[in-house]
Amino acid sequence: MGQFQPNSEVAMERSVKLECRGVWKIFGAHPETFLKKHNGAPTSKDFEASHVVGAVRDANVQVFQGEIFVIMGLSGSGKSTLVRCLSRLVESTAGEINFEGRDLLKMSNAELIDVRRKKMGMVFQHFALLPHLTVLQNAAFPLEVQGVSQNEREDRARQMIETVGLKGREDHYPRQLSGGQQQRVGIARSLVADPDLWFLDEPFSALDPLIRREMQDEFLRLQSMLHKTIVFITHDFDEAIRLADRIAVMKDGCIEQIDTPENLVLNPATPYVEEFTRHIPRAKVIKLSSIMSKGVPEGEYAGDLDGHLAVADTVHQLDEADLPFRVLDEDGKPVGTIDARAAVDIMIGRTAA
Template sequence: MTNASGPAAAGKSVDARPVKLACRNVWKLFGAGASEFIRQRNGKASSAELVEARLVGAARAVDLEIRQGEIFIIMGLSGSGKSTLVRCMSRLVEPTYGKVEFEGKDLLSISEKELIELRRHRMGMVFQNFALLPHLNVLENIAFPLSIQGVDRAAREARAREVIELVGLRGREHFYPRELSGGQQQRVGIARSLATKPEIWFLDEPFSALDPLIRREMQDELMRLQSVLKKTIVFITHDFDEAIRLADRIAIMKDGEVIQIGTPEELVVKPATDYVAEFTRDVQRAKVISARSIMRPRGKSQSAGEVSPDARIASFSAQIVAARKPFAVVNGDGAAIGEVTPDAVIELLAGAPGEAQA
């Protein structure tokens, strides 16, 4: 596996944000005697050993760290273990072995009462199934988690109105779920999960049941909310296009294992395995690769524009090709650190990324 501190992260600045959530050698095995099996092996087992013991490894030796304020996406094909892993993170499913740490404290060692309080006050969850209560209107659905906490009616309705405004549902407070579109229902689900002001937000394929146009609208809405709220988000998807739009980092899973962790660009440019390379093969590279990756030292010709090192090629490809002149790559201090040429962009768009980076 390649993790955030391994080859996939080479050359990147260290993320100084504190670790909010971490998995330390987490296993979730299904089958008779699973706990004893993995304990006897001190948290180590091969695929052959699992098969011999007739155990299914839904999550296998998972090590990862999620930093405060980042959107961390877990993706993989159906059956890869991504949903099981996220449920282990919140202890909706009990891991068979390992540690799940929230701000450094092992969630597997806390009491049931402490866990309930943590879920109620510091975690938010949104699933593919909106799970709205059909007999409650929008305001009541969103206020429902606060009523479970014992918050008085005036306070919980005031908070519900705040998040209704936040997610763009003002005017629909008294609508019932059946009177809303799919996208509006999902906004209610998002608002309900935000009502308790969670610090970490688990989203399990929340948009996969939506039509493509509504799905993109909800992705935009999530990014807008994140720009305001700065939550720590763990997001599950099987759609790489969705992942590259949203993610700070991505973990790719296969057969219960995390194969590689990295930024979208790192996964595309430096896949750790053939599986990752195949998984990212059809990605439009111009949407992922940054100016930093294809820039060269500044030449003597005049620049026709400026871009940041992190600007995706797709965001300025039309302008640079039309200008037929290089764009300067300028850092946050306003200093030019290189340039991107039209030829490099054209080579990338034509499907020759290796030549473009030469």
């Protein structure tokens, strides 16, 4: 399966933080021998005949500095296994994984432990808080493992607890917190060592819908403050398009396409991606910059809107205004205009973007 990965402007402007090339993870007897026997390119029939499972198949990924890179797919697609390979929580059968220019697969155990402790943060679906420790102690625990002094680690933990909105609950125990609050503690704990790379494996899927939405808002707020490089796993496309700069769609261990949410919906590279995105309302992913009228004539405007906002997030604001809005680029420079008619056209499917 080929992997469609366009050379977007975002990709060209950012440095690569994490990259994998030709990564395979095969479960079963003698996986390396199996892969070599089939010249590094076994087919689905080869897997069936040999009774081995290709959990990740020839994955090629680049994650750029400061982006939210979402890996998504249905249950069994290989998304969680791929992330465990990227963090080397499981050993890849074959391939190359580079983090900040260093090959993770060639690191000694001591080197890998040091990288995980100081440069990688991880949050999983199950909060895994230590029940006998307070919120403060749970958040400070990674620094305790590193041997940081009590005063220093608790100062840092208090900062993170405040950052995630739990100030005042430092002395609570996990059993005294709601599910959303427990997940916030998990997030604070993963951030306390100030990681360069942040892995989140379906961190909100165990929460009820209202709390899940709240945690997504919190996540975006934190990212606007911290600008972390993030690899985020989800099976929920609505969550993916809300959070992601780019998305990798997986199926049967293969990456079908890597692209922006907008391009996945408008330009699916495979029939599977097309079917996967068929029922996503276009207004949720189409950006104002894609439908604006270019140029900003002299005149009066209702205000300014960020060009990276989705149509669905601005349609009410546009509809209530008597005048068009100016559309701003990443630098805050006016580059176009937008009015209610253009947004409504997308909402009702009257025109194509």
